[in-house]
Amino acid sequence: MDLILTGLPVRDAVRTSILSKKWRYKWVSIxxxxxxxxxxxxxxxxxxxxxxxxxxxxxxxxxxxxxxxxxxxxxxxxxxxxxxxxxxxxxxxxxxxxxxxxxxxxxxxxxxxxxxxxxxxxxxxxxxxxxxxxxxxxxxxxxxxxxxxxxxxxxxxxxxxxxxxxxxLLTKTCPAFHIHAPNLRYLELDGDFHFLSIGSCPHLTNMSLDYWFRLGYSGYTYLEGSDFLQFIECSLAIERLALRGTVLEFLCDGSIPKKLSATYDHLKCLEFEIRVNSDEILVILCILRSAPNLEELKIRYFTVAKTRFDLSEEYGEFWGAVTQFDCLLSHLRTVEIFGLAMLLDLEFIGCILSNAPVLETMKVYTNENVKNEDVPRLLDELMHFQRASTAEIKYMGHCYI
Structure with missing residues (x-):
């Protein structure tokens, strides 16, 4: 009886008092x-x-x-x-x-x-x-x-x-953040930080950063992209890393190293939101080169303009012509793509397919604004990429983010 009452909202628990004399005062001790x-x-x-x-x-x-x-x-x-x-x-x-x-x-x-x-x-x-x-x-x-x-x-x-x-910590009112928590395992930050630093967190394995900012806006942020990279680099035991919002754009504000200063052997899952921007791709390549044991990858294409839903190639040079994909994803097994909308997006996906020898499944969700008649062309282009594995590509329909 106590277990049943504990699982009920308090109003429903109180109402049970009318069902039986034995139950009349049961709720007062839940x-x-x-x-x-x-x-x-x-x-x-x-x-x-x-x-x-x-x-x-x-x-x-x-x-x-x-x-x-x-x-x-x-x-x-x-x-x-x-x-x-x-x-x-x-x-x-x-x-x-x-x-x-x-x-x-x-x-x-x-x-x-x-x-x-x-x-x-x-x-x-x-x-x-x-x-x-x-x-x-x-x-x-x-x-x-x-x-x-x-x-x-x-x-x-x-x-x-x-x-x-x-x-x-999900707030817009804390401008600076320094953490020293020896037993911390999960950290989620969402805000407009001017300063970020991390002390001793040897057990930190799961980190999510959701950051929104406007470059060049005086007084809005004093944090530099290199500071953000250093913040990530202090978490060597990390197993799951999520970079959302405009984090990647922010990391591009400064020099982007080819690799991080340390190898992230424990990183198994990487999730990020990205625009069609070669500089942002460079940040992702930097992280991928530093995570040799990555098993799971989640990509969310960040949409801001109507041109994003156009299937023509006139809006930009394929990023593959600008950068060189040199990451061997030897342990990557699952990939999820959210918000696919342009042929331009496919180049990065194609590079993943050709460099992931043990990939098992790739799930693809198109952006909700992609017209139904345009979906077959996107999928046809995707199916023609060379693959290093027998990975199954599953189209999951539109995603609504």
Missing amino acids: PDIYFEEDCLMKDESKPDHVNDVDQVLSHHVGPICKFSCLCYVPTGSHFDRWIDILSMNGIKKLILEMMLFEEYYDVSPSVFNCQQLCHLELIYCILEVPPTFKGFHNLSVLVLTEVSISAEAIAFLISKCPLLETLK
Whole structure:
């Protein structure tokens, strides 16, 4: 019974009290409390559901292991009250999407009293770390989405989480980022950073970088492409690397080495978003030359112009005539191509096919704007490329990104 109640949203769990006298008070001791997003909506026609959270927490008996609440509230005092209660009930997993009316919630300092936290996820808020903070000594997962936090605060917070394994920082308000987390295994960054550096993270195996910027825009970014490469090069144990947004374009802002300064023997999976741009191809070649054991490759073609959906060759010289593909992909087994739209895109794909002797499968998704009558020509060109293996090429239809 307890297992069933734990798997239900809290409203449904409370409703079970009318089904049986034995069940009447079962819900008051469930350790996991989840308020669904539609439970507390920003809708004046609905009653004030904030009281529902108050009632559940005030009647609860025993420890609260997990608490998740995604809602709108009129004032931050509601969240303050809930966090105070949770901090005294041994909370281990806390997820709060804190939407006030027209502003971010300034997180109560009481959250730092939740010493048993293993998982903390905050969305849409302001977070200030008190200088007296002693640390989250059990925290292994930290997710900050659209959280306003200073560079000093995030560095201090991370330094006080010795068991941190997963870090997701998705924000546009943290201009600088330095990380020193000896146990970190997964890192996801999405923002407009002026400065990036990485200290000792010997166990970091999975990294995703999603970065948006405008070159030449004064005051917008002070980070150079070479700095970004150095940031990647500090993660020698990396097994999965994803480069999204305008990361590749950014890396082209400066000299591009033929290879990285070290060989990434552990890198098994590489994912990137790319424009039809020879400079961006050079960055990819640089990484491929430095990853001899790559097994999985995911390519997402980044579309910004209508000309991209044209099948003619007049929009640019084939990148293969500009650069030389000299990467032997000896261990590559699977490739996924998303957003294929131009014949120009095929040259890189052809080079992969001719240099991957153990390739098993290549899945191809065309851009949603490609006309159905143009698809056969794209596929026909693709099928005519020389292959170093008996790889199966599968057309999966349009992708909608």
